[in-house]
Amino acid sequence: MRDAHISRRRFALMAGTAGLAPPGAFGAEPLTAEGVIRRIQAGLGGDWPSAGPDGVKAGDLSAVVKGIATTAMATLDVLKQAVKANTNLVLTYEPTFYGRGEGRAPAMVTPGRGPVGFGADDPVVKAKHEFIEKHGLIVFRLRDHWQAHKDNDMVAGLADALGWSAHRVKSDDALYDIPKATAEETVALIRSGLNLRGGLRAVGDRKATIRRVLLHPGPMTPATMWRRYSEVDMMVVGEVREWENTHYAADIFTAGEKRALVTIGRVVSEEPGMRACAEWLKAVVTEVPAKWIDAGDPYWRPA
Amino acid sequence: MTAREVVDLIRKNVGVPWNERSYRDTFKLGNPDSTVKGIATTVMATFDMIQRANAAGLNLLITHEDTFWNDRDETKDLAENPLFKAKTEYVLKNDMVIWRIHDHMHAMKPDFTVVGSLRSVGVKGGENATMRPGVYTIPETTLGEFASQVKRLTGARAFRCVGDPKAKVRRILLGPGYATPRMTAEADVVIGGEQQEADGAFDDVEYVMDAASLGMAKGVIMLGHVVSEQPGMEDLANWMRTFIHDVPIRFVPAEEPFW
Numbered sequence: 001m002r003d004a005h006i007s008r009r010r011f012a013l014m015a016g017t018a019g020l021a022p023p024g025a026f027g028a029e030p031l032t033a034e035g036v037i038r039r040i041q042a043g044l045g046g047d048w049p050s051a052g053p054d055g056v057k058a059g060d061l062s063a064v065v066k067g068i069a070t071t072a073m074a075t076l077d078v079l080k081q082a083v084k085a086n087t088n089l090v091l092t093y094e095p096t097f098y099g100r101g102e103g104r105a106p107a108m109v110t111p112g113r114g115p116v117g118f119g120a121d122d123p124v125v126k127a128k129h130e131f132i133e134k135h136g137l138i139v140f141r142l143r144d145h146w147q148a149h150k151d152n153d154m155v156a157g158l159a160d161a162l163g164w165s166a167h168r169v170k171s172d173d174a175l176y177d178i179p180k181a182t183a184e185e186t187v188a189l190i191r192s193g194l195n196l197r198g199g200l201r202a203v204g205d206r207k208a209t210i211r212r213v214l215l216h217p218g219p220m221t222p223a224t225m226w227r228r229y230s231e232v233d234m235m236v237v238g239e240v241r242e243w244e245n246t247h248y249a250a251d252i253f254t255a256g257e258k259r260a261l262v263t264i265g266r267v268v269s270e271e272p273g274m275r276a277c278a279e280w281l282k283a284v285v286t287e288v289p290a291k292w293i294d295a296g297d298p299y300w301r302p303a
Numbered sequence: 304m305t306a307r308e309v310v311d312l313i314r315k316n317v318g319v320p321w322n323e324r325s326y327r328d329t330f331k332l333g334n335p336d337s338t339v340k341g342i343a344t345t346v347m348a349t350f351d352m353i354q355r356a357n358a359a360g361l362n363l364l365i366t367h368e369d370t371f372w373n374d375r376d377e378t379k380d381l382a383e384n385p386l387f388k389a390k391t392e393y394v395l396k397n398d399m400v401i402w403r404i405h406d407h408m409h410a411m412k413p414d415f416t417v418v419g420s421l422r423s424v425g426v427k428g429g430e431n432a433t434m435r436p437g438v439y440t441i442p443e444t445t446l447g448e449f450a451s452q453v454k455r456l457t458g459a460r461a462f463r464c465v466g467d468p469k470a471k472v473r474r475i476l477l478g479p480g481y482a483t484p485r486m487t488a489e490a491d492v493v494i495g496g497e498q499q500e501a502d503g504a505f506d507d508v509e510y511v512m513d514a515a516s517l518g519m520a521k522g523v524i525m526l527g528h529v530v531s532e533q534p535g536m537e538d539l540a541n542w543m544r545t546f547i548h549d550v551p552i553r554f555v556p557a558e559e560p561f562w
Binding site for chain 2 (some may be wrong): 100223
């Protein structure tokens with residue numbers, strides 16, 4: 001834990017000078033995590049405020065990088081696979097330590113709402129830190145910058161995973177005109193295309209003919225739902241709140257519109273974008289391999 | 304009896320100080336001074352549920368959740384929305400009134416949403432449960448067996464589980480709706496309605512995946528919001544019958560929205 005804090009502070013200092021070091025300026029020196037992060041920062045551009053979600057969450061940035069793993073969520077299983085694949089720098093889109101606070105803040109109790117956050121002394125938090133330390137991993141969160149600068153890749157990656165890349169309507173929108181099928185058939189295709197277990201849930205008209213689809217990895221706000229749902233036959237979204245967008249889709253079905261809302265799971269929807277991130281990295285960092293590791297569908301359903 | 308008079312009776316009987324600042328527990332649609340023919344309680348005033356209530360001659364709807372697809376029932380961006388217009392016109396045309404009871408239900412002792420949710424998943428002893436009910440112990444079983452029992456008892460189609468189905472579990476921590484609790488050292492299984500999957504105040508899903516990877520017996524069951532909070536709205540109807548005798552009071556469930 002202490003090492004991680006020092007690294008974070010050093011990283012914050014370093015982040016202010018990002019962009020000064022041109023790619024390849026490190027010559028024959030061993031490639032450190034710090035060096036890789038600088039190249040990623042230069043490649044993606046933008047500011048890297050130390051208060052933002054992106055940054056190092058565990059590990060020593062001066063460590064030499066053997067290989068890079070990208071994932072939507074750095075679960076312990078993903079980290080175990082990263083070790084097996086001889087990759088020690090892990091880039092994750094979602095948090096590592098179970099919440100926005102990343103296990104830094106002590107667990108707090110909000111009156112009436114119970115505890116929030118998982119503290120540093122939590123057994124799972126501790127075990128994960130120990131695993132990271134033991135195997136010399138560096139875990140870095142890369143969300144805002146990957147999304148801001150490569151937003152298209154989150155959508156295009158998901159379309160690619162579904163086999164719909166060629167069906168994009170226009171390059172600046174996430175609409176796809178896919179081969180016609182019923183909503184049920186399209187859901188079955190999505191399930192098998194993304195190797196889903198129990199996370200997918202669908203609302204609306206299961207017999208509707210699906211042609212135009214809006215892809216939306218990650219969470220979707222009600223405002224987007226209200227504005228765009230009636231433009232399409234189906235929305236494929238990471239996650240929504242049930243009392244908002246799900247309820248809206250159910251009501252539109254009652255009103256007689258033939259559409260469907262499909263939520264596939266937040267992490268599942270973000271994985272193809274992190275696969276695209278690994279591909280992008282291959283051009284940015286040529287010295288070591290970059291590999292995508294799938295966290296998989298977290299959910300199952302009982303028999 | 305008017306809708307306003309019904310709400311006044313609820314306020315008198317609720318047993319906790321009335322929170323005048325609650326933006327949730329207010330009239331959402333219709334004329335509060337309309338005469339009540341019958342009362343329907345529900346977890347969510349879906350368009351489908353509204354139509355079934357109307358067919359049953361019930362014109363005052365008491366809903367736990369929102370009507371217009373956002374917590375504040377903010378409608379300024381919906382003025383031109385065809386679904387908003389259709390739903391609103393249906394309610395007004397049929398002289399129906401919608402009133403929400405959310406914050407006060409979670410302040411009541413017991414909290415019927417928690418009582419109903421515990422009962423619906425087969426956990427005994429929760430008759431006096433409140434918003435933060437603490438841990439309930441069940442006879443030891445596996446997470447998979449328990450999840451199958453929950454499926455049988457609730458009839459839910461689309462609920463989701465995380466963790467090792469073979470994990471031995473007996474300590475249950477339940478929170479209703481979006482108040483899915485944080486996993487603690489004292490609990491084996493967290494049961495809730497829904498929760499942001501990652502990047503929230505606490506992420507149970509990733510926590511339980513990692514606990515399972517470490518061989519710890521932990522599980523999450525996300526029932527879905529409607530499935531989680533629905534049963535308690537029947538308890539609310541039963542409670543209202545103890546002080547409202549002039550009009551019929553019925554529990555009209557919203558359907559689980561998922562296939």
